[in-house]
Amino acid sequence: MKRTFKILAGLALLAALRVVSLAQTKEPATLETVLKRMDAVAANFQTAQADFVWDQYQKVVDETDTQKGTVYYRRAGKAGKDVEMMADIKQPDRKFVLYKDGKLQVYQPKIEQVMNYSPGGNKDELESFLVLGFGGSGQELERSFEVTYQGEETVENIPTAKLQLIPKSEKVRGNIPKILLWIDLALGVSVQQQFMQAGGDYRLTKYSDIRIPAKIGNDVFRLKTTSKTQFVSPRG
Numbered sequence: 001m002k003r004t005f006k007i008l009a010g011l012a013l014l015a016a017l018r019v020v021s022l023a024q025t026k027e028p029a030t031l032e033t034v035l036k037r038m039d040a041v042a043a044n045f046q047t048a049q050a051d052f053v054w055d056q057y058q059k060v061v062d063e064t065d066t067q068k069g070t071v072y073y074r075r076a077g078k079a080g081k082d083v084e085m086m087a088d089i090k091q092p093d094r095k096f097v098l099y100k101d102g103k104l105q106v107y108q109p110k111i112e113q114v115m116n117y118s119p120g121g122n123k124d125e126l127e128s129f130l131v132l133g134f135g136g137s138g139q140e141l142e143r144s145f146e147v148t149y150q151g152e153e154t155v156e157n158i159p160t161a162k163l164q165l166i167p168k169s170e171k172v173r174g175n176i177p178k179i180l181l182w183i184d185l186a187l188g189v190s191v192q193q194q195f196m197q198a199g200g201d202y203r204l205t206k207y208s209d210i211r212i213p214a215k216i217g218n219d220v221f222r223l224k225t226t227s228k229t230q231f232v233s234p235r236g
Contacts, residue, residue: 031149034161034183035138041188041212042137048073048189049214050134050207052087059200067091071207072220073135083127084221099130100221107223114225116233125172133181133190134207144168145179152185155192156208159185174198187212 054067069089076082087097096107104117104126119126128136128144141147145165153162165179175198182192189212193205 029149029152029161029185031147031163034149034163034185035141035147037185037188038133038136038138038141038183042135042140045135045212046075047213047216048135048211049216050210052208053206054089055204055206057202057204067095072214072216073131074216074221075135083130085130086221096223098221098223099126105223107225107229112226112228112230114223114229114231116231118233125169132179133183133193135189141165150180153182155182156206158191160191161185184210 049070049072052069052071056065056067057063058065067089068091069087071088072086074084076084082101083099085097085099089095089097094109096105096109098105098107102119102123104119106115106117107113125144128140132141141163145167148164148166150162150164153160160182163181163183165181167173167176167179176195177198178196180192180194180196181190183189184191187210189207189210191207191210195203197203
């Protein structure tokens with residue numbers, strides 16, 4: 001029994017020494033290595049699926065509105081240049097947010113209504129936000145933002161690299177002055193995002209159960225409306 005204990009203790013010690021050795025030889029992440037990792041993931045990106053929690057904080061009333069659900073991403077069209085995204089919001093009320101064919105739609109089954117939004121000349125800008133840290137490349141990131149490396153942080157036991165993004169567009173910066181991304185160092189995608197908004201409001205998104213690639217059928221990127229559903233376009 002004592003011999004068995006010594007063997008197990010010895011194996012444990014060797015394992016511990018190996019972990020220490022790996023930790024000591026591991027090169028620290030840098031902005032360059034993180035962006036290159038994102039480039040590599042983006043080059044082969046086709047589909048992704050993840051559970052999410054959206055916390056929308058409003059400073060004026062000091063309240064946080066939380067929504068939970070599952071989000072799906074897909075590259076479609078020629079050379080995979082078209083972006084498709086479906087957010088299936090399950091709590092507190094069922095809602096679907098679909099971006100497809102350059103059009104954004106928000107479907108609320110409870111009131112049988114679909115709001116249609118056309119990005120117009122802002123299509124590229126909208127798509128860059130949709131794939132921000134989730135299938136978007138590091139090169140795309142640097143084209144639209146001033147990117148600063150904020151160091152490594154652990155998020156839900158996942159080693160991440162924290163990036164700060166300042167929009168280069170003055171128009172965008174007026175609404176969203178700063179964005180924070182926490183990039184999973186292994187997967188090369190964000191596990192957490194925080195959009196800082198004017199006036200002190202912010203939206204914090206946390207992703208879990210990330211699957212890349214994911215088996216996603218065409219049916220996912222379609223709104224299941226009924227004959228009673230009304231389609232509305234906002235004025236102005």
